[in-house]
Amino acid sequence: MELTTTSSTSTTTTIPRVLKGFRDALPCAEIARERLIAKIKKTFSLYGYAPIDTPCLEYEEILLSKSGGETEKQIYAFTDNGGRRIALRFDLTVPFARFVAEHVHKEIELPFKRYHIGKVWRGEKSQAGRYREFYQCDIDEVGSTSASSDAEIINAIASALLAIGVDNFKVHISHRALLQDLTSKLGYKDKGADILRILDKMPKIGKEAVHEQLLGLSVSEDDVNDFILFASFKQDASVLKDISNITSSFKKGINESAIQRLCDIYSLLNENIKPHIVLDFSITRGLDYYTGFVFETFITGSENTGSISSGGRYDDLTSHFTKEKISGVGGSIGLDRLLSIISASGQQNMGTADVYVVSKDGSVPDSKLIQCLRGNEIRTDVAFESVKNNKAYRYAELNLIPFILFVSESGYYLKNIATREEEKVESQSDMIKKIKSQLVNNEV
């Protein structure tokens, strides 16, 4: 019978559909996301960061404590049955600030290192590729001011990217104090935010447009050139081995303590991460939030599609909840963007099972065989009812299952779905070896 999606008889049927901007995850997509998340978690754990969780619903006043009108328009907020104004979290940063302020010096001590991977909700106008429910993946250390803490965030994130098989990336680093100082020195302190915003767009809109827009802010021609010269500075981060490499490039001077901090961070990076670092003063991060070193991460050749991970050092995370000043450093990974990169590369495609066991005569396959496969860590799906060959192939293809094991009185036949080759296997150990040898590495 076909799906009925309207009520055509006396029985009422509701149309089965998700809300606009929301989506189901079908099995293969969910497996890919879970594998990605598991590898990131494992890396973060090795670096000594621990997971936390916070409620998806919080008091509206808590979630809106840091934000302007833009957030208010996007947040899913409502009044609960008890008359409280509550809302769904729209990021993991505000809940983290609340979490730290609530638990510090009680259940947790500083420094505190955590990661948090979870869903957030924003009622944005839906556009292609923009969802109203999506994952965020944040990693932070609060209560430490050292350059080592900064370096560890980059080490952990870059190592996570390598662990999931992404190696063609560059982490572009800079320091917020550099542009801030330049702005003050040239006498534009009150226009600092506007200048930052314009320079931040330079990679997208180009130098000429930036030139024009800065002139429009009544910045003098000379100073515009200085700003553009500054924001154009981009070099392999190995220049950070010697601070004079950079200071000599800026004859009018540059904030040396900020450069020194970047040199310190660079020296503390893992050797295998250093080649992935670029010193890039166009990185300013739009958000007011950051006060120290900042970074954005791009896939080489796809810089225009945007950053896959970004972050930096900030002061006073918990200012809305406590007078104690708690600063920190953190970053986040764009899971959805990473997933599409990985899925495009094909490396991560993994079916719902490793083998599909089908009995040729329609009987239930021997349970000892099934248990032996599973005992050998082979994900084993079984056809319990009689299945024709064509239907079995379709099932395996739809679920990206690489093998069908046909069981009959005359023996076992292993069918490779990709090649359509079928071969008789003589023993269970032979079968296990053959299946395992062709599996995507599914260790985490």
Add this chain to the structure above:
Amino acid sequence: MELTTTSSTSTTTTIPRVLKGFRDALPCAEIARERLIAKIKKTFSLYGYAPIDTPCLEYEEILLSKSGGETEKQIYAFTDNGGRRIALRFDLTVPFARFVAEHVHKEIELPFKRYHIGKVWRGEKSQAGRYREFYQCDIDEVGSTSASSDAEIINAIASALLAIGVDNFKVHISHRALLQDLTSKLGYKDKGADILRILDKMPKIGKEAVHEQLLGLSVSEDDVNDFILFASFKQDASVLKDISNITSSFKKGINESAIQRLCDIYSLLNENIKPHIVLDFSITRGLDYYTGFVFETFITGSENTGSISSGGRYDDLTSHFTKEKISGVGGSIGLDRLLSIISASGQQNMGTADVYVVSKDGSVPDSKLIQCLRGNEIRTDVAFESVKNNKAYRYAELNLIPFILFVSESGYYLKNIATREEEKVESQSDMIKKIKSQLVNNEV
């Protein structure tokens, strides 16, 4: 400075707190939950079930399509900015029904095996141990009617329990048609639901109370005795090796096809699962939902604290969304209850890291050493700023980190936090061996 939780000066501070009935997961608690979930997922995957995900928000009419007024009172529902009535899911069953109806014969084929672990929300009156946000963990196969599918649900769930180290459990199985038939045969078809509800309480309220309540329904004394005799039947499931073992116990007759189904299911269970099965006709499952075999799982000796996993076979999952009749079998695991059992047993306690590296002279510990530890899968936290011994101990204890590795010019000293013993270690390989030998097995 101390935490300020009220606004005492001109700076406004918001009290950092979660909503009543909600809770944060601190690192060690979250690690325990993630380990539990990872082991369950791994077991389900080996059994050929695949994960899916659905949105946390759905159309209110979809979530309420199956339910009566009780759900309506508990659901978090509201109107979004687009004027749609939407709600947070209160279970994973209704979204699964919507998912199957929406995708069947398009992105998915029958039979369809899935598991789904996710948060759900209910605005219940908060009581001790009842939360408004909690996890559900469901496993189902739809589109197959075989006894093998029923047996696989038990195999998968019981194997997951064994995988997480819980082995003192019994799965009590029965069949809904047994009581249904008895009720009809004795002439109480119209009172079936009430009789079921009363017998379902027998383990809690006792036979005498059931006797009284059934008499109150105008059931005759003789028939009350028959109902109680029936619901008192409880035997090791090995009696299912021969159907006559059961039929002979009921001289007035019993639904033989239902018993035969239970015999078939039993014969299809893994040999290591069979000893965990009890045939128990008092298991009726309160919900109307179930139509075939049903089960509930209890920790031996803690039967009164309730079931840790339950489920059964049902007809027509998708009735509110499509005319196609799709039946299936499924079960769910009570994650919170399991977590408290495991946490009480102490077996699962795991800190935020395996070792905490502290430099005795306040310098940053050698990065090669740190990378060597992490490369050997040791979760390594590092003190980047100078830390006094007492503070280091407190940090390790708070975070359940079993070892501190003190690094100084004279060598490496490994401190076991539990025993307070400190020993000099001569080489990195020695250090790795010592740390690994004492770790909780953290493989998943």
